[in-house]
Every structure is written in C-alpha cells, then in structure tokens.
Amino acid sequence: MKTLRSLVLATLGPSVLVFAQPAWAADAEAGPWQWTLTPYLWLPTINSKLRFEFPPDDPAGGSFVEGEIGPSDYLTDLHGALMLAAELRHDEWAFFGDLIWLDLTTDTSTVRTVTGDGGSITIPRETNLDTEIDLSGVIVNLVASRVLSGDESWRVEALGGVRYLTIDADLDWELTSTITGPGFTFASEGMLSGDSDLWDAVVGLRGRWEFGTGGHWYVPWYVDVGTGSADLTWQAMAGVGYTFTRTSILGIWRHLDYDMDDDDLLREISFGGPGIGISWRF
DSSP: OHHHHHHHHHHHOSSOOBEEOOSTTOOOOOSSOEEEEOEEEEOOEEEEEEEEOOOTTSSEEEEEEEEEEOGGGHHHHEEEEEEEEEEEEETTEEEEEEEEEEEEEESSOEEEEEEETTEEEEOOGGGBSSOEEEEEEEEEEEEEEEEEEEOSSEEEEEEEEEEEEEEEEEEEEEBSSOEEETTEEEOSEEEEEEEEEEEEEEEEEEEEEEESGGGOEEEEEEEEEEEESSSEEEEEEEEEEEEOSSEEEEEEEEEEEEEOOTTSSEEEEEEEEEEEEEEEEO
C-alpha cells in the first residue's frame, strides 16, 4: 500500500494541498441528472493518539503516542494530500462519493506511556529528543441523501451511507536514556509500525439556506455521526458561499473526528480547520 501511495505522490507532487468537497455547495435544482465537482484548499489542524503494540517477544504491552500538526507545519511535514469528490443529483435524491488521501510526518509527537506486564510508566516530555510519526491513510465516504423539506430558498436533507478509513503509522523515537519500568525496559530509541482498517455506517443531515438579492449568497451546512469499527465517528461543516451560473465560491469550517477502543492502533484522530473552494456544476 505504501508503494502505491508513493507512486501517487510522485505523480501528483507535494506542493499543493487540494481537496474536493462532497457537494455541500451544490445547487438543488430539480430536473435532469446533474453532476457537481468541487476542488478546494483545506487547512486542518490534525490531532492524533496512537497505540503501538510491541513484538510478541517483548515484555512491554504497548506505547501511547500523541501528536499534533497544524497548517504552519505543512511545508515541512506534509508529503502529499488529495481529496476528490463528486455528486450525482436528480430531483430530491443525491448520491455522492468523497476520497481523501494524505501522507505526512509530525515531529511534534511524544512517547507518553509504556505499558508492560507489571504496569505502566509515564515518559516525561523532556526525555523525548526526537520523536516522529509517519502517517499515511485513505478515507472514503459514500452517501445518499433525500430532501426532507424546503422551498426555493432553503432545504434540509436526510443522509445515510458508509465511511471507510485505512491508515498506516510508523513511530520513530529517541529518548535521553533507556527507561526501566515494572518488569520491563523501554529502549532509548527504536521504531514501531501499525495499521488499521475501519468501516462505519453514518447517518445525518445537511442543508442550505439562500439569502440576499437573487439568491446568490448561501449558507451550506452538514453533520453526520456513525459507528461500526469505530466507537464513534462524526463530521460537521458550515460555511458561506456565492453562486454564479454554473460555479460557486465557498468558504467553510470542517471537522472530522474518530474515537476508537483503547486497544486499537488508532485511539483518536481529528481534522479541523478552514477551507475555501470553487464548485462546478455540469
């Protein structure tokens, strides 16, 4: 999987973070089948909590790692990211898919806790000399929605579908010294890897409110919640946009969150921040 992602990265280049929005900006005009595509720039802060399992012959039971990466770190820490989405709409029904791919390194991470047969020890932050997490993953959303209520200036839609997340993570750490715990020893440096695949069903609502002369200005919003492989996953978005004949300009704030079981590699991960994009309808 990493070989394939490296090939995609080499093809696309790491210089631009481009996403496509899952048709939150789309117009709901009745009539023939209508496609919508929205490439946009999204600058989220990414927070993650990961649990790496040691090899079976190691007496330690796992380590807890927490990291954060923000938009100011993208030039040095983001290797590549891409989201592509499309919506097919007909009358009151809409079907859309959303593909996110990302590959990044965060050097603001720390090894926080190591657990062995005899218990856990907390690793002081000042003992972390050089700790990095390489994170690469794909998120796919496939959702169908139907208009519940509305008129020419507003609408509310119910939605349901699935969200898939696959993620690979590598932890490289370097501490000031080897840490001795109850019944185990944690080396001063090393590397661990893990992966996770999650399928979750999601339900939610989305809507649009038009205001101003001619209905050019609008406020889109979206919220979903789901479970399955994850204990809880949810997503929310709100923004403001301006519609032309076949295009729309949109600014948003979006948040995507996952909460997992304590024994999973991916305990928590969240993406939250502003975005701006241009939507095309054809």
